[in-house]
Amino acid sequence: MTEATIPDASERDEQTVGKPQLEKKVSMSCRNVDVFYGEKQAIFDVSLDIGKHEVLAMIGPSGCGKSTFLRCLNRMNDTIDICRVLGSLRLDDEDIYDPKMDVELLRARVGMVFQKPNPFPKSIYENVAYGARIHGLTRDKTELDEIVENSLARAGLWEEVKDRLDDVGTGLSGGQQQRLCIARAIAINPEVILMDEPCSALDPIATATVEELIDELRQRYTIVIVTHSMQQAARVSQRTAYFHMGKLIEVDKTDRIFTNPGHELTEAYITGRFG
Amino acid sequence: MSKLQKAAIKRRDIREAVEQSLRARKRRSWRFRLVGLVAVLTGLLLLAIMFTSIASKGYSAFERTEVLLDIDLEEAVIDPEKTRSEEVLMRADYTGLIKTSLRKLFPQVKKRKQKRALYRLVSTGAGDQLRDRVLQDPSIIGSRVSVWLIADDDLDQYYKHGDSQSRLKDYQLQWVAQLNADQRLRTAFNSTFFTAGDSREPELAGIRGALTGSFFVILITLGLSLPLGVSAAIYLEEFAPRNRWTDLIEVNINNLAAVPSIVFGLLGLAVFINFMGLPRSAPLVGGLVLTLMTLPTIIIASRAALKSVPPSIREAALGMGASKTQMVFQHVLPLAMPGMLTGTIIGMAQALGETAPLLMIGMVAFIADVPTGPLDSATVLPVQIYLWADSPERAFMERTSAAILVLLAFLVLMNLLAIWLRRKFERRW
Numbered sequence: 001m002t003e004a005t006i007p008d009a010s011e012r013d014e015q016t017v018g019k020p021q022l023e024k025k026v027s028m029s030c031r032n033v034d035v036f037y038g039e040k041q042a043i044f045d046v047s048l049d050i051g052k053h054e055v056l057a058m059i060g061p062s063g064c065g066k067s068t069f070l071r072c073l074n075r076m077n078d079t080i081d082i083c084r085v086l087g088s089l090r091l092d093d094e095d096i097y098d099p100k101m102d103v104e105l106l107r108a109r110v111g112m113v114f115q116k117p118n119p120f121p122k123s124i125y126e127n128v129a130y131g132a133r134i135h136g137l138t139r140d141k142t143e144l145d146e147i148v149e150n151s152l153a154r155a156g157l158w159e160e161v162k163d164r165l166d167d168v169g170t171g172l173s174g175g176q177q178q179r180l181c182i183a184r185a186i187a188i189n190p191e192v193i194l195m196d197e198p199c200s201a202l203d204p205i206a207t208a209t210v211e212e213l214i215d216e217l218r219q220r221y222t223i224v225i226v227t228h229s230m231q232q233a234a235r236v237s238q239r240t241a242y243f244h245m246g247k248l249i250e251v252d253k254t255d256r257i258f259t260n261p262g263h264e265l266t267e268a269y270i271t272g273r274f275g
Numbered sequence: 276m277s278k279l280q281k282a283a284i285k286r287r288d289i290r291e292a293v294e295q296s297l298r299a300r301k302r303r304s305w306r307f308r309l310v311g312l313v314a315v316l317t318g319l320l321l322l323a324i325m326f327t328s329i330a331s332k333g334y335s336a337f338e339r340t341e342v343l344l345d346i347d348l349e350e351a352v353i354d355p356e357k358t359r360s361e362e363v364l365m366r367a368d369y370t371g372l373i374k375t376s377l378r379k380l381f382p383q384v385k386k387r388k389q390k391r392a393l394y395r396l397v398s399t400g401a402g403d404q405l406r407d408r409v410l411q412d413p414s415i416i417g418s419r420v421s422v423w424l425i426a427d428d429d430l431d432q433y434y435k436h437g438d439s440q441s442r443l444k445d446y447q448l449q450w451v452a453q454l455n456a457d458q459r460l461r462t463a464f465n466s467t468f469f470t471a472g473d474s475r476e477p478e479l480a481g482i483r484g485a486l487t488g489s490f491f492v493i494l495i496t497l498g499l500s501l502p503l504g505v506s507a508a509i510y511l512e513e514f515a516p517r518n519r520w521t522d523l524i525e526v527n528i529n530n531l532a533a534v535p536s537i538v539f540g541l542l543g544l545a546v547f548i549n550f551m552g553l554p555r556s557a558p559l560v561g562g563l564v565l566t567l568m569t570l571p572t573i574i575i576a577s578r579a580a581l582k583s584v585p586p587s588i589r590e591a592a593l594g595m596g597a598s599k600t601q602m603v604f605q606h607v608l609p610l611a612m613p614g615m616l617t618g619t620i621i622g623m624a625q626a627l628g629e630t631a632p633l634l635m636i637g638m639v640a641f642i643a644d645v646p647t648g649p650l651d652s653a654t655v656l657p658v659q660i661y662l663w664a665d666s667p668e669r670a671f672m673e674r675t676s677a678a679i680l681v682l683l684a685f686l687v688l689m690n691l692l693a694i695w696l697r698r699k700f701e702r703r704w
Contacts, residue, residue: 074594076590079589107596111595120592131595131596181591185594
């Protein structure tokens with residue numbers, strides 16, 4: 001097979017296909033977002049709504065900007081000095097990039113799970129209790145115990161670790177570590193959870209566990225997940241967004257994207273012609 | 276020839292070629308390993324030579340020669356008025372008593388010059404030794420006691436190492452032979468070496484003063500350079516904006532680490548002593564100078580330790596909504612601690628062995644008293660070694676080596692401490 005070439009979309013100046021905007025139950029809304037790394041533009045004019053209690057999957061070839069966009073949603077890009085974000089990003093009608101916005105508060109409301117499981121090199125208990133501690137959610141030990149137990153239970157990890165909460169979190173298996181990170185994120189009850197390829201370092205069985213978990217978490221949280229696996233996007237998400245070279249090409253209901261894509265690039269990607 | 280046969284031949288050729296190149300590769304890696312092994316063994320051999328050379332020269336300084344003398348503690352000489360007050364007992368002429376005892380032991384010695392040579396067999400510190408004995412128990416005044424007294428360094432060297440290069444005269448050697456025959460000579464543990472300060476008399480010289488001086492200097496250096504260095508490293512690595520100024524600071528820190536240490540001594544002399552008026556030869560100034568010297572080492576090591584903390588931990592903390600300060604102090608610092616401590620202890624070991632900058636600020640003076648605080652005049656162990664190495668007496672040579680042994684022991688201890696701390700604080704992620 002010849003090497004797949006990624007079609008050049010940067011010259012086309014067309015609207016996003018599908019339904020990027022929602023009428024009601026909007027959790028986050030992004031309008032005309034441009035992201036620059038120094039002189040290089042990474043995201044071009046993306047407008048997208050994220051609905052409450054939905055799982056939005058973001059797919060696209062490597063380097064298409066989906067992770068960059070995800071990291072704009074809780075301002076993790078702030079840690080990169082040369083990164084500039086333009087446009088409007090709102091969480092419940094509050095401007096995320098307002099200078100008056102506290103990043104710490106924002107990140108407490110918009111949690112994040114990373115590609116590689118990254119528990120702190122502390123005990124399982126401390127990992128989950130950390131958010132509650134730094135944000136001063138409780139000073140009561142029994143209340144903290146409760147938070148830890150509930151979060152671990154919701155992450156489907158409680159039964160496996162309840163007898164060794166004092167063990168180091170980094171000693172768990174990869175899948176358990178990732179669920180621990182999810183438990184850590186939901187311990188402070190965020191509104192939105194951002195997941196950046198959460199299963200790319202896990203084996204198929206652990207992946208299945210985490211995917212089930214994501215489906216359950218939808219009841220309480222809004223979830224934005226970046227994934228390279230189209231099967232995963234199809235399995236866990238309600239809406240899917242297709243990114244291509246920094247542009248949002250198409251957003252629609254997941255089954256529609258996978259059965260009847262509205263844009264030729266989307267179709268080419270999901271049928272495996274490149275990417 | 277069928278296609279299959281051709282392919283088989285081709286495969287065999289490839290196999291031969293790979294085997295041939297594999298032989299060459301194996302030879303090369305074997306050669307490289309041999310070179311490495313030889314390098315390590317050479318290093319170990321040189322180290323062993325150095326250690327045996329120093330130890331064989333220095334071990335004898337841990338023993339001293341003592342002379343057994345019977346001394347009449349005449350009341351008429353020590354305390355004629357029978358007051359038994361400490362002041363009188365302190366001032367009494369104990370050296371005279373020792374001389375009398377020696378004259379009794381060798382009645383054949385008549386000439387003044389020879390008498391003086393006889394007295395010189397016993398150390399000038401023997402009188403103090405006798406005085407301490409009497410002060411401890413004044414009831415022995417009036418009786419005749421047998422005391423082991425410190426021998427003079429010439430006798431000490433002769434007794435321990437034989438007659439080559441001995442400074443003793445022939446007639447002195449006869450007396451020594453007589454003392455030896457009467458079993459009035461022995462070697463005992465040289466406690467003076469650890470309890471006394473410096474002295475012009477080798478048999479009375481010890482490293483206590485230098486050790487105390489080193490202790491104060493290191494204490495001040497550690498107390499200043501650890502918090503300063505670690506804070507500077509944290510600020511530069513985690514908080515400072517990256518711009519031309521921080522680049523300039525970084526270049527300067529790296530350059531400072533390579534500045535000859537004596538330059539720091541000159542700076543200390545100019546700033547701390549001449550400008551700020553701090554006392555000369557004081558451990559305080561020594562500590563300040565060595566702080567300047569070790570700061571770059573600690574900053575560079577600490578920054579490397581901070582840099583080695585994986586970014587995933589930082590992202591995890593930030594993603595949870597931790598502030599930058601919380602991230603640094605709760606997650607990054609604990610993980611960087613072992614590296615920082617190792618860097619600090621290496622810096623301290625460097626400071627402990629440093630001589631040149633201390634010469635510039637007057638810590639090279641002859642100081643007999645053991646310092647009691649960081650403002651007293653003092654010297655440090657490596658400078659003491661330098662001073663003794665300069666002395667002409669043979670007995671100082673073995674003391675030089677012995678002091679080096681003590682310094683090396685402390686350095687080994689500090690390095691072991693560094694390894695232990697690193698093991699203790701090391702965490703996996």
